[in-house]
Amino acid sequence: MCDSENEFQKIYEDHYPRIVRYLRRLVGDSDAEDVAQEVFVKVHQALDGFRGESKLSTWIYRIATNTAMDRLRSSSSKILSTSSSLTDEDETADETDQLSDDSVPRLDTTLIRKDMNDCIRGIVDSLPENFRTVLVLSDLEGLTNAEICGVLDLPLDTVKIRLHRGRKHLKKALESNCHFYRDSRNELACDRKASNIEFRKK
Numbered sequence: 189m190c191d192s193e194n195e196f197q198k199i200y201e202d203h204y205p206r207i208v209r210y211l212r213r214l215v216g217d218s219d220a221e222d223v224a225q226e227v228f229v230k231v232h233q234a235l236d237g238f239r240g241e242s243k244l245s246t247w248i249y250r251i252a253t254n255t256a257m258d259r260l261r262s263s264s265s266k267i268l269s270t271s272s273s274l275t276d277e278d279e280t281a282d283e284t285d286q287l288s289d290d291s292v293p294r295l296d297t298t299l300i301r302k303d304m305n306d307c308i309r310g311i312v313d314s315l316p317e318n319f320r321t322v323l324v325l326s327d328l329e330g331l332t333n334a335e336i337c338g339v340l341d342l343p344l345d346t347v348k349i350r351l352h353r354g355r356k357h358l359k360k361a362l363e364s365n366c367h368f369y370r371d372s373r374n375e376l377a378c379d380r381k382a383s384n385i386e387f388r389k390k
Contacts, residue, residue, distance in 0.1 A: 319354030
């Protein structure tokens with residue numbers, strides 16, 4: 189096997205699990221592995237042209253994000269509300285929206301662990317795409333704001349705004365829809381509130 193194939197194989201082994209996990213949050217479990225295969229075909233094809241202007245992982249996340257967005261746009265079965273897109277006015281934050289992220293709590297680490305409750309998964313999945321993507325990249329994948337800028341090709345201020353607003357949006361949704369408690373391992377867990385279960389059954 190030539191050096192370039194060896195290099196790609198190592199990249200695939202190192203990054204495939206994380207990319208599949210990331211794609212599950214964007215396109216759902218059923219499509220994640222198919223989209224991941226498409227992502228790594230693109231990575232393989234473009235690898236010779238990668239110049240190291242960003243981290244390799246950032247470059248792969250960018251390809252994964254773009255591929256996922258293409259899949260979502262082409263699939264009417266995916267839930268993407270036209271109202272979920274931020275307007276130009278929304279993207280221009282005033283001083284109150286440019287507060288430090290410390291002003292809005294990050295997701296509790298027990299809520300973003302790999303085996304996060306189905307209740308919380310459903311809330312995260314229902315967030316507007318602009319919010320969901322930055323939250324997943326930041327709070328689940330652990331990317332820095334600068335790396336997220338590289339993945340989404342957005343200005344730093346826009347990333348900060350979306351994270352700030354996304355966390356507020358998520359916190360409000362969790363408080364409205366979930367009942368939190370400590371499980372047998374003393375870890376924070378949740379169940380969907382009964383009123384919301386009844387409503388969803390109708």
